[in-house]
Amino acid sequence: MITTRALTKRFGAVTAVSSVDIDVREGDRYGLLGPNGSGKTTLVRMLLGLVFATSGEIEVMGSRIPRHAGRVLREVGALVEGPAAYPNLSGRANLKLLDAAGPRGERRTRRRRIDNALEQVGLAGIDRRPVKAYSLGMRQRLGLAAALVRRPRLLVLDEPGNGLDPHGIRDTRQLLLDLNQSGVTIFLSSHLLAEVEQQCTRIGILDQGRLVLQERLDTLQAPTGRVLVESADAGRIAALLDGEVEHRDGTRLVVRYPDAAALNERLVREGMRVSSIAPQIRTLEEVVLQVTGAGNDQVGGPVRSPGSSPGPEPGAGTAGDPAVYGSRP
Amino acid sequence: MMAVELYKLFARARTWISVVLICGLPLLVAVFVAVTHLAPPPGQGSAFLSAVLTDGKLYPAAALALVLPVFLPVSVAVVAGDSIAGEAANGTLRYLLVRPVSRTRLLVSKLLAITTFVLFAVVAVTVTSYLIGVFLLGPGAPAAVGAPGSPATGPGGIVSGGAPSAGVQAGSSVTSLSGAPLTLLELLERVAWAVGFITVSMLGVAAIALFLSTVADSALGAAIGALAVLVASEVLVTLNSASVIQPYLPTRYWLAWIDFFRQPIFWRDIQRGFAIQAVYVAVFLAAAWANLATKDVTA
Numbered sequence: 182m183i184t185t186r187a188l189t190k191r192f193g194a195v196t197a198v199s200s201v202d203i204d205v206r207e208g209d210r211y212g213l214l215g216p217n218g219s220g221k222t223t224l225v226r227m228l229l230g231l232v233f234a235t236s237g238e239i240e241v242m243g244s245r246i247p248r249h250a251g252r253v254l255r256e257v258g259a260l261v262e263g264p265a266a267y268p269n270l271s272g273r274a275n276l277k278l279l280d281a282a283g284p285r286g287e288r289r290t291r292r293r294r295i296d297n298a299l300e301q302v303g304l305a306g307i308d309r310r311p312v313k314a315y316s317l318g319m320r321q322r323l324g325l326a327a328a329l330v331r332r333p334r335l336l337v338l339d340e341p342g343n344g345l346d347p348h349g350i351r352d353t354r355q356l357l358l359d360l361n362q363s364g365v366t367i368f369l370s371s372h373l374l375a376e377v378e379q380q381c382t383r384i385g386i387l388d389q390g391r392l393v394l395q396e397r398l399d400t401l402q403a404p405t406g407r408v409l410v411e412s413a414d415a416g417r418i419a420a421l422l423d424g425e426v427e428h429r430d431g432t433r434l435v436v437r438y439p440d441a442a443a444l445n446e447r448l449v450r451e452g453m454r455v456s457s458i459a460p461q462i463r464t465l466e467e468v469v470l471q472v473t474g475a476g477n478d479q480v481g482g483p484v485r486s487p488g489s490s491p492g493p494e495p496g497a498g499t500a501g502d503p504a505v506y507g508s509r510p
Numbered sequence: 511m512m513a514v515e516l517y518k519l520f521a522r523a524r525t526w527i528s529v530v531l532i533c534g535l536p537l538l539v540a541v542f543v544a545v546t547h548l549a550p551p552p553g554q555g556s557a558f559l560s561a562v563l564t565d566g567k568l569y570p571a572a573a574l575a576l577v578l579p580v581f582l583p584v585s586v587a588v589v590a591g592d593s594i595a596g597e598a599a600n601g602t603l604r605y606l607l608v609r610p611v612s613r614t615r616l617l618v619s620k621l622l623a624i625t626t627f628v629l630f631a632v633v634a635v636t637v638t639s640y641l642i643g644v645f646l647l648g649p650g651a652p653a654a655v656g657a658p659g660s661p662a663t664g665p666g667g668i669v670s671g672g673a674p675s676a677g678v679q680a681g682s683s684v685t686s687l688s689g690a691p692l693t694l695l696e697l698l699e700r701v702a703w704a705v706g707f708i709t710v711s712m713l714g715v716a717a718i719a720l721f722l723s724t725v726a727d728s729a730l731g732a733a734i735g736a737l738a739v740l741v742a743s744e745v746l747v748t749l750n751s752a753s754v755i756q757p758y759l760p761t762r763y764w765l766a767w768i769d770f771f772r773q774p775i776f777w778r779d780i781q782r783g784f785a786i787q788a789v790y791v792a793v794f795l796a797a798a799w800a801n802l803a804t805k806d807v808t809a
Contacts, residue, residue, distance in 0.1 A: 282609050
């Protein structure tokens with residue numbers, strides 16, 4: 182659906198996107214992850230023909246961008262860096278105007294398509310209030326509705342979770358899953374790990390303009406061959422499994438063991454009280470921190486090379502919340 | 511796309527407020543003139559103002575002369591300056607472009623919408639000031655020839671003037687700037703020409719503002735930039751030492767439409783005015799197109 186080859190964009194002396202080869206396949210739910218300033222938005226804008234590449238090639242649905250953007254974009258729905266609407270008009274009027282402005286916006290079916298899209302995003306009951314009276318979450322839903330009005334084959338969503346409350350995030354996630362099941366390919370960019378981890382099947386990780394990783398999520402999250410055990414008898418277990426315990430923290434243990442069930446059986450046989458046991462799976466956070474450096478909004482901190490210890494440094498600009506790296510300015 | 515732009519233009523309160531203001535200034539002036547019967551002596555003050563006391567039907571020309579220097583160019587610069595920069599600042603530019611609307615098509619639609627606005631504003635001034643002139647200042651002295659002076663002729667006067675009935679024609683003739691009489695039909699024709707000339711002059715302003723709108727990040731910056739060009743041009747037009755460049759200044763022939771009210775029409779400056787505005791429109795539209803078509807839309 183989307184292929185880029187050596188895609189590069191420079192703004193003056195700054196290289197925003199550097200030699201990126203992205204490959205999004207039909208039916209994917211592709212998540213583009215990266216810290217703020219890593220070039221996600223610039224990349225999305227290039228895919229949509231808003232920003233022109235310095236070098237490299239873009240192909241969307243088999244056609245070159247930006248040359249054939251006029252044809253390709255008819256089948257693409259997009260949300261780029263937050264929603265936008267004419268503040269003095271109602272949400273419905275905004276959707277009507279945008280629909281009437283371009284191709285594939287048949288007037289005959291417009292009303293029904295708009296009603297459908299509004300219903301899909303949970304805005305079926307909106308009245309004639311102008312958009313300037315909308316909450317941030319309503320605007321975000323309206324932006325998503327605008328992307329859905331013409332039943333696109335590809336959805337390109339830049340930070341779709343912005344401004345949504347937990348309900349909105351859950352609704353959107355379900356909507357995107359449903360759309361994907363009906364055949365829509367989804368490309369979303371986000372700096373929120375949870376957003377990508379919960380909705381995507383493949384991920385790409387962008388760091389300082391470079392694509393440092395592109396892989397299926399379930400491959401990245403394969404079991405590590407270790408088992409996490411929690412037990413009141415942690416000390417005795419450590420003694421029992423001497424060579425296999427990698428790490429002990431109070432009642433918690435990390436045991437190198439190929440099979441959690443076999444370990445459980447053995448511990449119980451030895452009379453150990455096991456309160457929880459599970460195979461260890463690498464979290465997306467660990468994967469990301471391993472392959473990326475500090476966010477570009479971190480100023481003055483030491484630049485870490487990929488693979489080095491990713492612990493947050495006191496006084497450096499990164500946010501402490503482990504699920505978010507770098508707060509939006 | 512064209513219909514969309516027109517809808518957006520006329521859905522904005524700003525459009526209506528500016529047209530009301532443009533029509534309001536001549537009304538204010540007419541009220542003062544009608545109450546005091548004091549008008550600037552011939553040859554001084556705003557064009558035609560001395561003449562309207564004797565004939566209210568000339569008031570559209572006086573009204574156009576009143577709004578031309580500031581009100582009209584300011585509103586045109588604001589609307590045109592907002593056209594691209596405003597969409598960009600609002601974030602809607604990127605959604606229009608990915609809709610997709612081609613950049614050329616967007617620019618053409620914007621230009622047509624601006625043209626509609628200019629024409630709408632100029633025609634609104636003309637029509638309202640005709641009514642104001644006839645009702646507040648009276649249909650003019652020659653009316654004494656025919657009917658015993660009632661100002662109730664109203665817009666019906668246009669129709670009766672159109673019919674070549676000798677009596678009505680005499681009763682509704684207007685004195686041109688050259689002193690020779692104009693029939694109402696001739697007056698109507700010349701007002702139409704003036705409306706056209708002023709619209710084209712304003713399109714020159716619009717083209718400059720539209721170009722700046724594709725360059726600047728803010729609509730306000732684009733509008734003020736275009737006005738700065740006009741003010742500079744006005745300054746240079748009155749400066750004797752700048753006579754070398756004067757024929758090429760955008761405001762040099764702005765007042766040439768007054769020549770439509772001479773008998774016969776004095777065409778030289780009018781033609782030059784049309785020509786210079788055509789050049790400004792062509793050059794700045796080409797620049798606007800070249801800039802927008804190759805620009806990274808990062809807003």
